[in-house]
Amino acid sequence: MNETRRRVLEELADGPVTGPEIADALDVSRAAVWKHVEALRDAGFEIESRTDGYELVDVTGYNGPTIEYGLEAPFTIEYHETIASTNDRARELAAEGAEDVVVLANEQTGGRGRLDRRFDSPPGGVWVSIVCRPDIPPVRAPLFTLAGAVAIARAVREVGVDARIKWPNDVVVPVGEDGEYRKLAGILTEMEGEADRVTWLIVGTGINADIASEELPEGATSVRDEVGPFDRRVFVQRLLETFHEYRDLEGVLEDWRDLSLTLGQRVRVELPDGEIEGDAVEIADGGALVVETEDDRVQVSAGDCEHLRPT
Template structure:
């Protein structure tokens, strides 16, 4: 959204009643024709603005889009989200982040959030499709980590904790974390994360944390297999949620945990992750590339590996794989 449109919007927001196009033009030093052009743009962005020849323009309804202007009003972070790119539709926010990082020094992009109202080519773990229809929250956070290489995996843990905490604080819903990177409400998934690193040898050029939350997704629009395993916040609370408020909360919660990682407070992240885990102390079946086995998930270690006591009594660390709970 351009500065002129923002300035027109601010006038409408601050006015207790209708504002004439002439008055807006005078305040901003633009023509009435330019005012009308910005009103049209604001309406295109989802703002409900009424108009009448006698009274002028009135802001009737705010947009439901995740626009940077709206997010910044509630953000209150120092780094994460201070730069935002917003797209109505894109194949993948991760692809955009990679392109930006290739064109600009990642240090200058640290904390940037790339948001899409809808993704057509979202990718999850193991290259699986990430269904990303309109109504959800789909984003990538671009980071230039100052975290030791052997602790970078904890960025995902920090993100998982942030999402679970944000949902709990905003809606009073007991969101939990399912190892390795899913957010659940009850027995259904409501969100997920994916961490990608651009690195060579012991140098990390940048990290991308992809986040997806089924906020206002209508479950009736999902295919049958997905209906059985997914839920949305809209379905859980019985009405559409304020996506801007939730996203701002997630970014604030993430910045807090990310700062802990940069300060070397790894134990606090692990403790909080464990307190929100729906996997530890549960019977699970683990599928890795090489094998499948069952057992009880008894812990997560300092490297983020899931510790399984197998049915034969042996203990095994699982670094990566699919976890099915019963």
């Protein structure tokens, strides 16, 4: 959103205020004020025209300007109604030097998860990729996946869903007491860097948000399925604000442990050269899962994790 339009919004939020008063405050023409007001209406800002001036009464749109409005985090939103992949677009922006840009889409046609697996991304989801440039060595990059998972889980819990985290990169809703779950969200983190520092990092998240159950794959659920109607715009704002809280990685491990569904489970982890089975007992400082087998404690950095039963 350009700065003039942002300032018009600020004036309207304090309204009612007349067009001439806005023009004088912003040092623009009355015609320019009218054009900005109409553009804001088109974007989903409900602005009433009354005898005593304009007033912003509600925000109903779901797009870049409406999500940036009131967002308490330093992100710029690039919104797409439909896109192949928000992560692919975020990589383009990162290569151009972008920072703190959020690529958000209502629908993805080529969404992907770990190992380039297809990630179904129908309309109504929250398909979002955040471009960051953290001053960290690459070895700490996996902690941003944990930060993304904690941010999603907290935002989902705020709307009333018992969201938990399944290692390595899923947010789920528990079913029963045996470690079973329905998948709610997934995370794909990508980065480019050198041996001692990260150049850029992208945290891509796909959340089944305002999606009906019949549009979801087997074993999945959505926020709407769990709690009914909710404000997706406000939900995205809270997600981004919560992620921003963890940008310095402070408290990520502790909060991940508190929200984990995997810790305390008997698990089987498939690795490129085999599999291990044991008890998931801890998350290491670098984000690896610590599995206690019959013979040893093993740190697993990546792999497909299956919950077998509680320990």
